[in-house]
Amino acid sequence: MALSRDVPPQVVIPTFVDGRELAVWRSQSGRIAAWDDRCPHRGMRLSHGFVRGESLSCIYHGWSYNEAGLCQRIPAHPDLVPPEAIRVPTVAAVESDGIIWVASEPASQPPPTLTGLVALRSLTVEAPATAIATAAGMPIDQDGALRPDLAGIACVLLVQPIPGDRTVLHVLVASNASPAAQAAVSRALEDLRRRVESERLAA
Amino acid sequence: MTDTPMLNEWYPVGILTQLTKAGRDTLLMGEAINVACDSLGAPVVSAEDGRTLPVRARYGHVWTSLGSPTKELFDIPEADQPGRRLVDVGVVRVKCSPLRAVENFLDIAHFPFVHTDILGAEPHTEVQRYEVQIREEVDEVWATKVKFYQPQAAKSAAGGITTDYMYRVPAPTVSILYKTCPPRPGEWDVITLFVQPMAEDLCQVWPWMALFDDQTPMTDLIHFQQMIFLQDRSILENQLPRLLPLDPGMEIPTRADMTSVAYRRWLKRHGFTYGAQLVAA
Amino acid sequence: MILYDYILSPDCYKVRLLAALTGARITLRPVDFHPGGEHKTAPFLAMNPSGTIPIFEDDGLILTESSAILTYLAAKAGPAWLGDDTPAMRGRVAQWLAFSQRLSASIGKARVHDMLNKPADIQACRRAGTQCLREIEAALVEQRLAGHAFLAGDRPTIADIACFPHSMLAPDGGISVDPYPSIRLWTRSIRALPGFIEMPGIHRLHDLKPEPGPIPERV
Ligand SMILES: N[C@@H](CCC(=O)N[C@@H](CS)C(=O)NCC(=O)O)C(=O)O
Ligand code: FES
Ligand SMILES: [Fe+2]
Numbered sequence: 001m002a003l004s005r006d007v008p009p010q011v012v013i014p015t016f017v018d019g020r021e022l023a024v025w026r027s028q029s030g031r032i033a034a035w036d037d038r039c040p041h042r043g044m045r046l047s048h049g050f051v052r053g054e055s056l057s058c059i060y061h062g063w064s065y066n067e068a069g070l071c072q073r074i075p076a077h078p079d080l081v082p083p084e085a086i087r088v089p090t091v092a093a094v095e096s097d098g099i100i101w102v103a104s105e106p107a108s109q110p111p112p113t114l115t116g117l118v119a120l121r122s123l124t125v126e127a128p129a130t131a132i133a134t135a136a137g138m139p140i141d142q143d144g145a146l147r148p149d150l151a152g153i154a155c156v157l158l159v160q161p162i163p164g165d166r167t168v169l170h171v172l173v174a175s176n177a178s179p180a181a182q183a184a185v186s187r188a189l190e191d192l193r194r195r196v197e198s199e200r201l202a203a
Numbered sequence: 204m205t206d207t208p209m210l211n212e213w214y215p216v217g218i219l220t221q222l223t224k225a226g227r228d229t230l231l232m233g234e235a236i237n238v239a240c241d242s243l244g245a246p247v248v249s250a251e252d253g254r255t256l257p258v259r260a261r262y263g264h265v266w267t268s269l270g271s272p273t274k275e276l277f278d279i280p281e282a283d284q285p286g287r288r289l290v291d292v293g294v295v296r297v298k299c300s301p302l303r304a305v306e307n308f309l310d311i312a313h314f315p316f317v318h319t320d321i322l323g324a325e326p327h328t329e330v331q332r333y334e335v336q337i338r339e340e341v342d343e344v345w346a347t348k349v350k351f352y353q354p355q356a357a358k359s360a361a362g363g364i365t366t367d368y369m370y371r372v373p374a375p376t377v378s379i380l381y382k383t384c385p386p387r388p389g390e391w392d393v394i395t396l397f398v399q400p401m402a403e404d405l406c407q408v409w410p411w412m413a414l415f416d417d418q419t420p421m422t423d424l425i426h427f428q429q430m431i432f433l434q435d436r437s438i439l440e441n442q443l444p445r446l447l448p449l450d451p452g453m454e455i456p457t458r459a460d461m462t463s464v465a466y467r468r469w470l471k472r473h474g475f476t477y478g479a480q481l482v483a484a
Numbered sequence: 485m486i487l488y489d490y491i492l493s494p495d496c497y498k499v500r501l502l503a504a505l506t507g508a509r510i511t512l513r514p515v516d517f518h519p520g521g522e523h524k525t526a527p528f529l530a531m532n533p534s535g536t537i538p539i540f541e542d543d544g545l546i547l548t549e550s551s552a553i554l555t556y557l558a559a560k561a562g563p564a565w566l567g568d569d570t571p572a573m574r575g576r577v578a579q580w581l582a583f584s585q586r587l588s589a590s591i592g593k594a595r596v597h598d599m600l601n602k603p604a605d606i607q608a609c610r611r612a613g614t615q616c617l618r619e620i621e622a623a624l625v626e627q628r629l630a631g632h633a634f635l636a637g638d639r640p641t642i643a644d645i646a647c648f649p650h651s652m653l654a655p656d657g658g659i660s661v662d663p664y665p666s667i668r669l670w671t672r673s674i675r676a677l678p679g680f681i682e683m684p685g686i687h688r689l690h691d692l693k694p695e696p697g698p699i700p701e702r703v
Contacts, residue, residue, distance in 0.1 A: 010691045043442040291519060293600070295600065319687075328696070433684030434684045
């Protein structure tokens with residue numbers, strides 16, 4: 001789960017789904033993929049790796065993996081065809097309306113449609129989703145979203161719980177909001193985070 | 204879990220030239236210890252419960268043990284060879300298993316990616332076949348005839364050379380490498396990684412060197428080695444699982460990893476499992 | 485121009501980096517910061533009573549704060565790195581240079597604590613470091629909305645050089661950088677600048693180079 005804009009070609013980021021650590025990356029041609037964040041060789045996090053063309057390479061010894069997660073090159077043995085058993089477990093990743101969605105189980109339903117919106121930013125809050133919902137004064141809806149008005153703008157906050165009782169908010173705003181209005185929303189989000197976290201500290 | 208075989212081993216806990224009477228508190232395998240010196244400057248290591256622990260002063264460092272060592276501290280004959288410069292590189296703390304720190308030191312295949320343009324560079328990534336054995340008579344892991352192309356093998360190196368290496372593991376958390384010595388063909392530079400296990404997933408690394416190099420200022424030698432080791436640190440802190448898997452299945456080695464495979468086998472044989480995991484998690 | 489330098493110091497690295505990006509020739513004088521503590525010895529305290537490095541010397545002038553050194557070096561070797569000369573730009577650059585001291589005092593301290601065993605209130609350093617990173621992230625979001633890719637404007641300046649190293653090295657001090665997508669993209673664009681050099685803990689962007697050889701064929 002991330003904003004498409006935050007994962008341009010050749011970028012790899014760490015994230016979580018259902019507590020599982022993932023590396024999400026985009027190839028040079030624009031394909032998105034989500035894998036276990038662990039290289040089968042010596043366990044290095046693949047989210048520290050690098051993207052060349054359509055493959056992701058591990059930073060430690062440079063083993064490279066194709067789109068399917070299959071190891072295709074071991075630099076220490078340049079002529080060796082790696083055995084098919086060397087493969088990184090992958091999970092399904094799809095993109096719609098500027099958001100990257102991943103599902104560790106085959107998803108029962110497609111991601112919600114979010115038309116008329118533009119992705120603003122993601123931010124991590126040191127509090128569980130319920131605390132954010134309380135501060136926003138509304139329940140999390142069936143799309144896993146909060147829909148408050150922030151700085152007078154209608155917003156959609158997609159809620160991604162991550163380990164450690166933390167939550168990532170992926171925020172979209174009405175696509176006709178001006179850059180200045182979007183900046184105001186960004187500040188309102190900082191304020192929301194401050195409130196949620198200070199209430200938690202007080203509690 | 205306390206690991207009896209590893210309790211009886213020697214571990215580095217300080218630099219001899221930096222001891223103070225008040226001492227410094229640190230951790231050894233989860234136990235709080237104090238590393239100090241007496242009025243004559245001799246090292247004194249005491250445990251939290253007041254026990255005085257055995258000490259050795261060797262290779263620039265203080266060595267101690269929580270148990271009763273059955274073996275004397277391993278020998279590095281080169282340490283007494285005339286003409287070598289002995290370098291205390293300084294401690295670096297790493298949030299990783301002490302065994303993973305040693306294993307990384309035994310590995311050459313990462314040079315082009317982690318020590319880019321210094322110890323390795325693409326396209327020179329190939330690891331040629333080398334020899335590995337457990338030398339039963341001394342009970343040490345040895346790798347010999349290791350060769351690798353290096354753009355800047357040492358502070359004193361002027362350009363790229365193919366470097367010869369030998370690796371030696373004389374104790375579960377100690378690794379010694381011998382490498383081509385650019386100013387003195389025919390001799391080997393000695394570079395060690397002495398590792399202090401603080402916890403199963405936390406260690407302190409005390410690199411030490413015995414080099415033939417009369418030219419390079421001491422500070423440059425220290426910085427070169429710190430630069431190399433600090434490039435490894437972010438790798439070591441991001442390997443999963445944190446503990447070194449000793450059973451095959453969890454990680455996939457290739458021919459380039461023969462030293463690591465032998466090291467893991469040797470650890471397992473001796474029950475050296477502090478910092479290791481035995482079952483695939 | 486002489487830089488009294490330590491390879492693991494982010495504050496010294498800022499100066500090395502700007503020199504590399506501008507092509508300025510500086511002479512490095514390595515200081516045995518660790519384990520020797522040479523920066524606290526009399527000759528160094530004579531140059532810099534506060535006992536920190538970097539120290540920079542040129543033609544009798546001694547400068548001891550990384551932000552001042554960046555300003556001087558840019559003025560001398562690459563004025564474009566100061567940004568344009570509008571009052572707003574000057575203010576923004578000065579703002580980030582001042583801000584960078586908060587990074588040294590939080591992330592920098594957490595880092596030498598976790599790495600080199602130097603004393604620190606580690607929890608306080610980490611909290612302050614996280615707060616700094618959140619401020620950079622929020623500022624980068626607003627810069628993007630204003631059409632600017634860098635901290636002070638649409639091209640890199642010494643503001644970016646001053647804040648870049650600690651932003652990348654925070655994990656060395658146990659401060660995660662995972663929650664900051666804008667920082668990730670901003671640091672990538674700095675790492676991709678022509679002439680960029682690394683320091684330990686900041687790896688080469690290997691993706692800038694193509695695969696060196698063919699992928700072995702499956703038969
Ligand atoms: N304000 C100084 C801070 C530099 C600084 O903290 N340097 C560290 C090394 S990275 C240092 O010298 N620390 C010595 C000490 O704190 O005792 C600057 O920006 O140059
Ligand atoms: S751990 Fe990934 S290539 Fe070795
Ligand atoms: Fe290394």
